[in-house]
Amino acid sequence: MPALPDKHLSSQFDTELSALSTRVLEMGGMAETQVAQAVAALVEFDVAATHAVLQQEFQLNRLDVEIDRDLSSIIARRQPTARDLRLLIAISKMVGNLERIGDEAVRIARAAGRVMGSMEGAGGRLPVKDLSFEAGLATRQLRQALDAFARLDTSAALAVLKADDQLDQEFDGLLRKLITYMMEDPRTISAAIDLVFVAKAIERIGDHAKNLAEVVIYVVKGTDVRHNTIENVESLVR
Amino acid sequence: MPALPDKHLSSQFDTELSALSTRVLEMGGMAETQVAQAVAALVEFDVAATHAVLQQEFQLNRLDVEIDRDLSSIIARRQPTARDLRLLIAISKMVGNLERIGDEAVRIARAAGRVMGSMEGAGGRLPVKDLSFEAGLATRQLRQALDAFARLDTSAALAVLKADDQLDQEFDGLLRKLITYMMEDPRTISAAIDLVFVAKAIERIGDHAKNLAEVVIYVVKGTDVRHNTIENVESLVR
Numbered sequence: 001m002p003a004l005p006d007k008h009l010s011s012q013f014d015t016e017l018s019a020l021s022t023r024v025l026e027m028g029g030m031a032e033t034q035v036a037q038a039v040a041a042l043v044e045f046d047v048a049a050t051h052a053v054l055q056q057e058f059q060l061n062r063l064d065v066e067i068d069r070d071l072s073s074i075i076a077r078r079q080p081t082a083r084d085l086r087l088l089i090a091i092s093k094m095v096g097n098l099e100r101i102g103d104e105a106v107r108i109a110r111a112a113g114r115v116m117g118s119m120e121g122a123g124g125r126l127p128v129k130d131l132s133f134e135a136g137l138a139t140r141q142l143r144q145a146l147d148a149f150a151r152l153d154t155s156a157a158l159a160v161l162k163a164d165d166q167l168d169q170e171f172d173g174l175l176r177k178l179i180t181y182m183m184e185d186p187r188t189i190s191a192a193i194d195l196v197f198v199a200k201a202i203e204r205i206g207d208h209a210k211n212l213a214e215v216v217i218y219v220v221k222g223t224d225v226r227h228n229t230i231e232n233v234e235s236l237v238r
Numbered sequence: 239m240p241a242l243p244d245k246h247l248s249s250q251f252d253t254e255l256s257a258l259s260t261r262v263l264e265m266g267g268m269a270e271t272q273v274a275q276a277v278a279a280l281v282e283f284d285v286a287a288t289h290a291v292l293q294q295e296f297q298l299n300r301l302d303v304e305i306d307r308d309l310s311s312i313i314a315r316r317q318p319t320a321r322d323l324r325l326l327i328a329i330s331k332m333v334g335n336l337e338r339i340g341d342e343a344v345r346i347a348r349a350a351g352r353v354m355g356s357m358e359g360a361g362g363r364l365p366v367k368d369l370s371f372e373a374g375l376a377t378r379q380l381r382q383a384l385d386a387f388a389r390l391d392t393s394a395a396l397a398v399l400k401a402d403d404q405l406d407q408e409f410d411g412l413l414r415k416l417i418t419y420m421m422e423d424p425r426t427i428s429a430a431i432d433l434v435f436v437a438k439a440i441e442r443i444g445d446h447a448k449n450l451a452e453v454v455i456y457v458v459k460g461t462d463v464r465h466n467t468i469e470n471v472e473s474l475v476r
Contacts (some may be wrong), residue, residue, distance in 0.1 A: 061464070062465075064464070064465070065464060065465065068462060069462065072323060072324070072327060075313065075323060076320070077317040077319035080314075081314040081390070082314070085313060085314055085408075086311060089309075089310060089330075092327075093334075096331075096334065163303070167397055175431070179427055179428060179431065182420065182427050183424045183425065183427055186420065186421045186424055189420050189421055189427075190417060190418055193417065193431075193434065196431065197438075200438075224303050224306060226298040226299070226302070226303060227300075227302070227303065
């Protein structure tokens with residue numbers, strides 16, 4: 001739960017803000033689980049697990065709408081300024097990113113379902129397990145970004161921004177590898193394209209984690225660091 | 239200042255709100271141009287045009303940050319409620335979607351740059367022009383969503399939501415077509431994968447147009463229609 005140093009007269013307002021932050025962190029935990037399950041479903045050829053991911057999507061969407069509604073209601077009733085307003089705007093952006101992470105998990109689960117159908121043929125040779133490694137990087141960044149928010153820790157947020165390059169490189173390597181499989185055996189093309197989409201979805205989850213980390217810096221420093229170089233962000237955070 | 243009901247005494251506030259809406263529409267026009275240019279660059283093998291798209295990205299990112307900052311400042315100073323607050327929240331969501339449309343345009347331009355390098359070989363046979371048709375659908379939906387916002391027209395917004403299926407089908411057809419090219423001539427695989435990414439980026443632009451249309455309905459009706467069936471939205475709008 002984020003520490004809120006600004007004093008407001010209303011301790012009821014504090015309670016509302018921290019309840020909202022807690023729900024965002026819950027939503028973040030759900031998104032993280034959803035991604036991990038979608039990738040596990042693919043790697044373990046588990047059709048039932050892909051359905052579970054699609055089910056969870058409803059919960060995530062519901063939270064998205066509920067938290068957004070609560071945000072509007074709090075802004076209208078409390079008329080926050082300064083850091084409280086920043087926190088509310090930040091929560092709105094976080095919820096948007098978490099919802100999109102859920103969408104990526106659904107894309108992974110759907111691709112997993114299609115791939116399973118074709119993996120018994122030539123697709124069986126594709127390097128599905130390599131995607132686990134990429135997904136591990138992405139979910140770690142997501143968890144770190146959520147932790148950074150929970151502790152309002154800008155150094156941890158900066159670490160997430162810095163880690164994104166590694167994920168991009170991992171994606172590029174996977175893409176190249178999948179292309180060689182396709183070239184060697186054109187019967188793998190359909191399944192391999194689905195794996196390319198999975199790899200891309202995982203890379204995007206890393207982008208969303210990066211967005212979450214930028215939001216943490218915005219709450220603490222009051223500066224919007226999007227579209228900035230990592231060097232600029234680094235000098236701000238230090 | 240005491241809380242004011244729906245009508246505000248301050249015509250200055252009205253001026254601020256409409257200035258902000260105008261800037262969002264400007265940003266929308268820029269995003270639309272950027273997408274059209276990125277696709278034209280690909281279809282016409284125009285390297286200079288891909289650079290132009292990357293240049294425009296800076297402007298779009300700057301507008302993104304500026305409008306967001308103005309939004310926070312207006313909320314803090316004016317303490318809006320009801321429809322004014324909804325409009326401000328809507329603008330925040332629109333700006334986020336328009337910025338992501340710009341990101342997709344950049345992805346298209348980058349893929350175009352890579353594809354041009356390989357199109358002189360076997361890639362020259364790929365159906366690049368088919369992507370123009372898909373892009374035409376997406377930019378039309380984007381323009382309609384922006385028009386719907388300018389006129390706060392929920393029927394026009396609903397039409398955008400309904401049109402998304404056609405774009406999804408177009409993407410599926412393109413994907414299947416590109417896979418047949420890859421299977422027939424594995425030397426086309428690298429370039430064809432880039433075209434798959436372009437087709438996907440265009441399809442996502444349609445998704446963002448859909449998000450913009452949902453925002454219009456939220457402003458007018460006060461209902462968050464995301465994650466709803468088209469039938470539910472239709473009965474709300476009528």
